[in-house]
Amino acid sequence: MSNGTSKIEYVSYLEHQGKYEGIFSWIFATDHKRIGLLYMYAIITFFFIGAILGLLMKIELIAPGETIMKPQVYNGVFTLHGILMIFMVVIPGLSAVFGNFFLPILIGAKDVSFPKLNRFSWWIFIAGSIMAVASQLMKDGPPDTGWTFYAPYSTSTGTNVIMATAAAFVLGFSSILTGLNFIVTIHQMRAPGMKFFNMPLFPWALYATAWIQLLATPIIGITLLMLIGERLFAIGFFDPTLGGDPLLFQHLFWIYSHPAVYVMILPAMGVITEIIPTFCQKQIYGYKAIAISSLAIAGVGFLVWGHHMYTSGMSENARWFFSLLTFIVAVPSAIKVFNWISTMYKGSIDVKPPFLYALSFIFLFIIGGTTGLLLGSVATNVQVHDTSFVVAHFHYIVFGGMGFAFFAAIHYWFPKMYGKMYDYKRANIAWGIIFLGFNLLYFPQFIIGIEGMPRRYFDYPIQFQTSQIISSIGGFILVSGLILMVFNLIQGARKGKLAPANPWNGSTLEWQIPSPPSLENFDEEPVIKKNPYYYK
Amino acid sequence: MANNSSHTTEYVVLARVLLLLMFLTILTISITSYHLGAFTVAITLLIAGTKGYLVLSYFMHLKYESLLLRILVGMVFVLFALIIVITFIDYAYR
Ligand code: HEM
């Protein structure tokens, strides 16, 4: 694996003996690669807990009326499901795991700019996660507001809203610090010769994301503090009976949370942009358009938050203006889709598991994006707002998009991270089960959403039952596919064949170093002379 | 932070900026004794903005940083302004 000529004895980062031993060599690790893995294990664990909660909801919805839980329990379950999945899985997801692991390598650096800050971010992440769990166990009962914490309900419900919002507040700091670290790393640590415009496109996506994390997250922080203040001292920010304005909460919440959806999806687009050229053995089409569209999405994405508030009683002028801006932000996303497809055109395509996930990402993202436009135009939104149509839309984007990109990334970079290879055949089967289950689970929700099935309800009229049953069956299929996928990866890490340094014949820097990489990634500082996607 | 030619000139500049900031603070307070109506808020915000600019460029050394960095910081304020303006499209017409 190591290239015998190196001067320094090759020791992989997994075997490297640092100051600490055993478990402490992980908890106190400052190596960006180990921190990336730590995030990954935590996030996959949270993901499975969240998925089980989702499955419980689907079991409840198999028949009208009470099936396995009381309405209040259902409220708690969808709230926790949302908090876990949004704040602890998809927001940190790609940037904390694969950003940490691969950003420094892709730009030819030894580590991020502030390794200790990076370790601190990880600790904060765990602290926030523990608080989120605590909010479930404390005496007033699990929060029941939904992950959106809308006031004035959240200022008046008796449940543990303070603990849950405090958890989201703490988790936000982890996000801010990671963003800051990445911005500085990209400005300061690029290898000699690597200009901004010959940086690979995953770092570009992370760069755009990092700015959103840095600038938007403080807004949710202060909003949640205001909410806590309102609950404790009845200040009157949001509660109309105290002279407050509940729409102020929605504005502040979405000023963060719409940009946050781009924190989820931009790195996902970055991953797909790395995978497609590798498996087509072809130069990426429209490098600059992709790089700049990431920045455009990040910028315009800050200005469209009001599309979550069309039915809230916001002013008419604000409504059409937000609708206009929402249509504009769809343009750079579409640019990327065209670029990926043009890259595939006349490429020598090799359909391996990472590429399958990348292809299905594009498919699902298009469904999610076009239904987003339907939601983005005011007139149609009024019909489907707060129905399961919205649930289907954002699951197609967040799970079909970010989730599938995460799986694509794992299957793509796995040999680099562990130096081992997983079983292709089993990976393909797992992909098929996941893809089938996913569509069965969420597609019917578009249909019953248009027909009027509200979201966040534990009951429904009998006319929706057929679709609900299909959807529930899809849920079970999906989860079994996920279990097979993770099982296959664990088997690969433990008993897989040794992986070569460059199993996919990739052209970016991570494939030019041994698998798994050494502690400092590169024996000598690489000097970059050409663009990152170069194929004969 | 280009050439640290002479530290004394730098200190002189910083002292002048400090004086200017104090003057602007006094201005902010004294302006309240004139009855300018809605303009009071606008003017005080303008003064506060100027002060922020001075602090950023001299005390936080942005003036001596690369153009790219200055543009990036500038964009943050543009973004902030846009968000405020757009929010008020709701509040002004509701
Ligand atoms: C690109 C990644 C995207 C992500 C991650 C995403 C995510 C989400 C999420 C999580 C919600 C649910 C909010 C809630 O709890 O009510 C949502 C709703 C919405 N999305 Fe997206 N979305 C994306 C793309 C788009 C696009 C491209 C558009 C339009 C061009 C769009 C338009 C909307 C609208 C209008 C709503 C509000 C629906 C309503 O509540 O009435 N989204 N999106």
Ligand SMILES: [Cu+2]
């Ligand atoms: Cu949005």
